[in-house]
Structure formats: C-alpha cells, structure tokens
Amino acid sequence: MPLLAIKNLSVSFLTSTGPFMAVNGIDITVDAREVLAIVGESGSGKSVSMLAVMGLLPDSATVKADSMVFDGIDLLRLEPKERRRIIGRDVAMIFQEPMASLNPCFTVGFQIEEVLRVHMNMDRSQRRKRAIELLTAVGIPDPADRLKSYPHQMSGGQCQRVMIAIAIACNPKLLIADEPTTALDVTIQKQILDLLVGLQQEHGMGMIMITHNMGVVAETADRVVVQYKGRKMEEADVLSLFENPQSNYTKALLAALPENATGDRLPTVGDYQMEVEDSTAVKTPPLEAPL
Amino acid sequence: MSETVLSVQNIKRDYHVSGGLFSKARTVHAVKGVSFSVEKGKTLAIVGESGCGKSTLARIITLIDAPTSGSLQIDGQTVDIAQNGLTSDLRRKVQIVFQNPYGSLNPRQKIGDVLGEPLKINTDTPASERRDRAMAMLKKVGLSEEHFNRYPHMFSGGQRQRIAIARALMLNPKLLVLDEPVSALDLSVQAQVLNLLADLQDEFQLTYVFISHDLSVVRYIADEVMVMYFGEAVEYGTRDEVFANPKHSYTQTLFAATPRADVESIRARVAKKRAAA
Numbered sequence: 001m002p003l004l005a006i007k008n009l010s011v012s013f014l015t016s017t018g019p020f021m022a023v024n025g026i027d028i029t030v031d032a033r034e035v036l037a038i039v040g041e042s043g044s045g046k047s048v049s050m051l052a053v054m055g056l057l058p059d060s061a062t063v064k065a066d067s068m069v070f071d072g073i074d075l076l077r078l079e080p081k082e083r084r085r086i087i088g089r090d091v092a093m094i095f096q097e098p099m100a101s102l103n104p105c106f107t108v109g110f111q112i113e114e115v116l117r118v119h120m121n122m123d124r125s126q127r128r129k130r131a132i133e134l135l136t137a138v139g140i141p142d143p144a145d146r147l148k149s150y151p152h153q154m155s156g157g158q159c160q161r162v163m164i165a166i167a168i169a170c171n172p173k174l175l176i177a178d179e180p181t182t183a184l185d186v187t188i189q190k191q192i193l194d195l196l197v198g199l200q201q202e203h204g205m206g207m208i209m210i211t212h213n214m215g216v217v218a219e220t221a222d223r224v225v226v227q228y229k230g231r232k233m234e235e236a237d238v239l240s241l242f243e244n245p246q247s248n249y250t251k252a253l254l255a256a257l258p259e260n261a262t263g264d265r266l267p268t269v270g271d272y273q274m275e276v277e278d279s280t281a282v283k284t285p286p287l288e289a290p291l
Numbered sequence: 292m293s294e295t296v297l298s299v300q301n302i303k304r305d306y307h308v309s310g311g312l313f314s315k316a317r318t319v320h321a322v323k324g325v326s327f328s329v330e331k332g333k334t335l336a337i338v339g340e341s342g343c344g345k346s347t348l349a350r351i352i353t354l355i356d357a358p359t360s361g362s363l364q365i366d367g368q369t370v371d372i373a374q375n376g377l378t379s380d381l382r383r384k385v386q387i388v389f390q391n392p393y394g395s396l397n398p399r400q401k402i403g404d405v406l407g408e409p410l411k412i413n414t415d416t417p418a419s420e421r422r423d424r425a426m427a428m429l430k431k432v433g434l435s436e437e438h439f440n441r442y443p444h445m446f447s448g449g450q451r452q453r454i455a456i457a458r459a460l461m462l463n464p465k466l467l468v469l470d471e472p473v474s475a476l477d478l479s480v481q482a483q484v485l486n487l488l489a490d491l492q493d494e495f496q497l498t499y500v501f502i503s504h505d506l507s508v509v510r511y512i513a514d515e516v517m518v519m520y521f522g523e524a525v526e527y528g529t530r531d532e533v534f535a536n537p538k539h540s541y542t543q544t545l546f547a548a549t550p551r552a553d554v555e556s557i558r559a560r561v562a563k564k565r566a567a568a
Contacts, residue, residue, distance in 0.1 A: 041477035041478065156341075185341055186504055188340075190550075201567070212478055213478070217552075218552040219551070239557055242552065256478050258511035266482035
C-alpha cells in the first residue's frame with residue numbers, strides 16, 4: 001500500500017475572471033522510503049497540489065479529489081482538528097524561503113520546541129534535549145548555544161537546516177520539500193540535498209521533492225512526475241525519464257538545460273509541439289500576460 | 292581586430308561599517324584587488340557564492356559605486372567617478388540588468404516610459420523619437436507594440452527580464468553588465484532569455500560581463516571565466532581552460548557541488564542506492 005495516494009486531485013481558485021484551475025485531475029502516489037520529484041515551471045500547480053495535501057490553501061481555493069489517502073486515512077474526510085494532528089507530525093513540509101518561513105520574533109530553539117510541545121507528549125527538559133539532538137542531526141555546530149539564536153543571526157543555509165530540523169522533529173512518515181534549495185548557493189544546495197537524502201534514508205521516510213531544477217531531480221529522485229499547466233505530463237522512474245523522455249514537454253525541458261546545448265541556440269519549450277494545448281479545451285481563463 | 296572595451300586593474304573596494312552601541316566600527320573588504328579585461332563582443336562570466344563581492348564588482352563596473360583604489364578603463368578611457376563624477380556620456384556606454392525583474396521595474400511606470408527614460412535623462416532626443424525607438428526596441432526583445440502601454444505587473448518574469456534588457460539597450464551601450472539575469476527564471480524561460488542575449492550580442496557587438504552562480508549557464512554563455520572567493524579572483528582564464536582544469540580548490544568544490552543531470556551519473560547514483568538498500 002502506498003504511503004500517500006491521491007486520486008484525481010483538482011484545485012481551483014476563485015478569481016475576478018472566474019474559477020482558475022491550478023491543478024487539473026492529478027494522481028500522485030508515494031511509497032514509504034521513496035523519493036518522488038515533482039517537476040514543472042512556475043504556475044504548473046506543483047506547489048499547490050502539495051499545499052492541498054497539507055491543507056494550507058486559502059479559503060479562495062476549492063480542493064476536489066476522489067480520494068487523498070495518507071497511511072490508510074482519507075485526509076479529505078477528517079475533521080479539521082483530527083487532520084491537524086496528522087499534519088506537522090506525520091506529514092511535514094519545508095518551504096522555499098528559509099528566512100521567510102521562520103518567525104523572526106522567536107529564537108530557533110523556541111520554534112523547534114513548539115512543534116514538540118504541540119505534537120509530542122514531552123516535558124520541558126525532554127523537549128530541550130530533543131531540540132539539541134535535532135540541530136546536531138541537521139549539522140549545526142554548537143547546537144546548545146544555537147538554540148538561543150534568532151533567525152536573522154543565521155545564514156540562509158543554516159536557516160534551511162533549522163527548517164529541516166523542525167520538519168523532522170516528530171519523525172514524520174512523509175516529508176514534502178517545496179524547492180528547498182532554490183534560494184541557496186550551489187555549494188550550500190549540495191549540502192542541503194545530501195542532508196535531506198541522508199535523513200530520508202536513515203529514517204525511512206517518504207519524500208516529495210518539488211523543484212524546477214532538473215539537476216536537483218537527477219541528484220535526488222527515485223521517481224519523477226512532470227507537471228505542466230496543472231496536468232500531469234509524464235511519470236517515470238528517474239533513469240528512464242532522462243534516458244527516454246516520452247512527452248514533448250519533458251523533452252523540451254531537458255533540451256533547455258544549458259549543459260545539453262548542442263548548437264549556438266538553446267531549444268525552448270515553444271519549439272516543441274505541446275500536446276497539452278489540445279487537451280485543455282477545458283475552461284482555463286486567459287491569463288493577463290500570455291507568455 | 293580586437294578592441295578592449297573594459298579593463299580593470301587591481302580594483303579594491305572597502306565598506307566602512309559604523310559601530311553601534313555594542314559593536315566597534317570595522318571595515319569590510321568586499322573586493323580585494325581584482326584585475327581583468329574584456330574584448331569587444333566577448334562575454335566574461337564572474338562566478339562565486341553570495342557575499343564573495345561579485346555584485347560589488349558589478350556596481351563598480353556599472354559606475355554606481357567608486358572603487359576605493361585601482362583603476363578602471365572603459366572603451367580606452369580612464370574613468371574615476373569619485374574624482375570627476377559620472378557624465379551622461381559614460382552612462383551611455385555602460386548599462387546593467389539586475390537579478391530580480393520584479394524589483395527592478397517601477398510598478399507605476401508604463402513600459403513605454405520605462406524604455407524612454409534612459410533617453411530622456413541622458414540625451415536630448417525629442418519625445419516622438421523616444422517613442423519610436425522604444426517601440427523598435429520592444430520588438431527587438433520579442434515583445435510587441437500592444438505591450439507599450441502596459442504596466443510591469445501585467446507581465447511574467449521572463450517578459451519583465453526582456454523589458455529590463457530592452458531598457459539597458461536603449462542607449463546603445465558598449466558594455467552590458469548582467470547581474471544574475473536568469474537565476475530568478477524557470478528553466479524554459481531561462482533558455483529564451485539566454486538566446487535573446489546571444490542574438491543581441493551578435494547584432495550589436497555587445498560586450499557582456501555576466502555574473503552568475505550557475506556553472507551550466509556560464510559554460511554555455513561565457514568566453515572567459517573568473518571565479519571569485521572572498522573578494523579575490525581565485526581563477527581567471529578562458530572558459531575551456533577553467534572548465535577543463537580548475538586549479539583552485541574553491542573552483543573544484545564548486546564543480547563538485549553542481550548537480551549533474553547526465554544519464555551516466557544518474558545511473559551511478561541509482562546503482563549505488565540499490566546497493567545500499
């Protein structure tokens with residue numbers, strides 16, 4: 001049985017020009033101990049579909065799905081209170097901007113211990129001990145001292161490590177990482193990716209890696225879902241995706257990698273016939289600025 | 292015949308951080324003596340991590356900041372803005388494109404005015420000609436006439452970066468400084484913007500100083516590469532030299548950290564993971 005199985009997920013937003021379908025009938029499954037990458041450009045609905053799993057979308061969003069089963073429980077049929085018990089404990093998420101996702105008013109230690117206080121039955125000294133343990137696990141030197149630091153006293157890479165510490169605090173079964181390294185330098189990116197994959201294997205977590213960087217996919221994923229304009233274009237294991245891409249969109253994405261450039265010009269997505277245009281006769285209202 | 296457009300000797304830049312209640316005043320050496328030169332129609336890429344001084348260097352080359360010491364020649368002419376100030380003549384020679392196309396365009400200015408403004412400030416072109424030239428430049432960067440009266444928020448990231456490039460080219464500069472121009476863009480849009488930059492370089496014989504931390508982009512676009520680390524140029528050479536035989540340990544770290552998307556390395560990784568499981 002997969003850890004997370006989503007069937008026919010659609011998310012639409014109410015806008016002034018009518019409903020906008022951000023995600024349009026997507027199926028996603030993740031097994032325990034598996035790294036699934038969801039790739040797509042901005043606006044492809046890759047973050048929105050995962051925010052729907054977390055229940056973090058604003059009220060203007062309508063989430064529809066045939067089922068959204070996590071670990072045997074259908075998340076859509078849960079009361080909000082029961083759902084909150086699972087979210088953050090068994091499913092955790094890391095966001096793109098580490099500086100923005102930590103609260104600048106509280107120390108790092110407070111923010112790590114907060115998760116433990118809400119989800120785990122631990123007393124103060126246990127929480128502190130666990131927080132030090134977590135900071136050690138994510139590779140922050142002097143963890144006991146660092147608990148007293150505020151986010152602005154740390155670098156971007158260190159903040160992302162703290163975010164990871166918060167996410168894995170309750171030993172989640174599924175970790176969703178939404179562009180965890182986009183804001184970071186390549187050298188730091190490498191460290192964070194190694195850390196995430198290391199933790200994933202050590203704890204046997206399932207992991208969903210949302211990214212637009214094909215390099216990150218190549219370095220981390222077991223299986224890949226390619227998304228474009230809210231639809232799934234392709235799903236394959238990582239090797240066959242790079243070796244033998246099936247959909248034209250994936251081919252276009254791979255060809256647009258500068259390291260695959262053959263001539264003077266890079267092929268762009270526009271150079272490829274996109275099968276999605278025909279199939280989206282469904283009402284997607286015209287965007288203000290078509291590309 | 293090659294002609295050196297930009298030449299920089301031993302540029303240094305220090306910033307003085309004034310002390311607060313609890314801290315002493317100190318000096319940050321952002322750039323510690325960097326020298327290089329770029330020939331007409333070529334691209335020099337400057338690579339380095341955040342805080343290594345590459346953007347400070349960009350500000351100096353673009354004549355926004357004056358260097359603390361060292362000399363700078365643009366188009367054969369020695370420039371010292373700390374002494375002589377910045378003339379509109381100089382401003383016409385060097386232009387810059389910034390990283391974030393969401394932050395570098397005034398949200399209250401229509402695109403037509405964005406493009407006309409450099410001409411308005413630095414030349415005495417009449418309004419009708421400014422309009423015509425803005426219109427022509429808009430088409431050159433792949434946008435169309437109907438975009439002339441729109442506001443920046445109505446454009447996507449890639450389109451805004453095209454507008455920023457168009458604005459930089461309005462004065463027919465010789466040297467264009469590109470400060471991470473594609474790092475905020477998606478892969479497919481990044482390819483479009485890189486193509487545009489290559490086309491424009493061919494057409495106008497532009498010289499680029501391309502600042503980036505993405506080695507795959509650098510390898511694609513650069514003729515020469517300079518790697519900076521803590522304010523110093525630790526590696527400087529032609530692209531093929533640097534990529535084939537990186538000498539400094541930081542360059543080697545940088546290469547090792549760059550994700551590899553070729554089939555062989557994925558196969559190796561998958562096999563290794565299978566073996567471990």
